[in-house]
């Protein structure tokens with residue numbers, strides 16, 4: 694049995710998996726997703742991070758973390774499905790298989806080398822089918838494009854890039870760097886990611902949530918970037934992306950889910966972002 698301790702390569706990746714695992718057990722339907730892989734991964738740990746989630750499922754911080762985690766995955770899953778794109782690049786993949794399950798084309802999973810090694814061990818132990826190609830890259834360092842090329846990224850194929858629960862752990866400059874590198878993908882490629890509003894743009898519930906997470910988990914994996922919607926837009930455009938659409942998390946979650954779960958708070962903190970590589974303009 695494994696434990697969540699100081700040697701865990703990414704506690705936030707495990708807690709994200711636990712949130713996805715807990716959602717169908719803790720929340721009333723209609724569910725946003727049903728991540729049985731995450732449940733299998735949690736069962737490798739003692740105590741199980743899933744039991745921890747379920748033990749305090751309605752605590753406001755726990756519930757908000759869970760809803761954010763499943764809302765971003767469901768949002769990305771919908772856009773990936775609608776796009777019809779044939780190559781998927783999952784940035785900061787952690788232990789997530791939810792966005793790639795059932796994807797028909799090539800999937801590349803980027804994360805730090807230690808996290809990818811841990812992911813491979815856990816996936817094998819849990820008997821999960823994971824066809825993603827690991828791409829070891831620390832996004833605070835140069836070398837992403839070379840690593841993707843070496844791993845077999847088809848640079849001529851329009852690609853869906855998904856980066857969930859990642860942008861806050863990188864600086865503005867590091868986020869600009871990976872966005873700029875990937876904007877060289879062919880027109881039709883898209884990126885989906887989430888970003889946290891700064892306190893000044895969040896509501897009281899969002900500010901309280903951010904303060905609680907920072908106090909509890911800020912040491913190992915601290916937050917570095919909480920851009921306003923304008924900053925997200927400018928960052929994407931300066932990095933070569935266009936057609937930027939920003940959706941508030943609460944609007945991305947179907948009304949029927951909120952109605953079935955009246956105890957959950959629709960906090961204003963998380964922005965769900967979608968942008969595309971546009972064709973070159975012709976004069």
Ligand SMILES: C[S@@+](CC[C@H](N)C(=O)[O-])C[C@H]1O[C@@H](n2cnc3c(N)ncnc32)[C@H](O)[C@@H]1O
Pocket residue numbers: 703705706709710784785786787788789803804805808830831832833856857858859862863
């Ligand atoms: C909150 S977890 C999210 C994992 C996954 N995307 C999910 O939604 O379950 C953040 C992930 O970002 C990865 N990450 C953070 N900093 C990174 C960096 N500098 N380079 C590559 N990956 C990084 C972590 O290793 C971790 O897997």
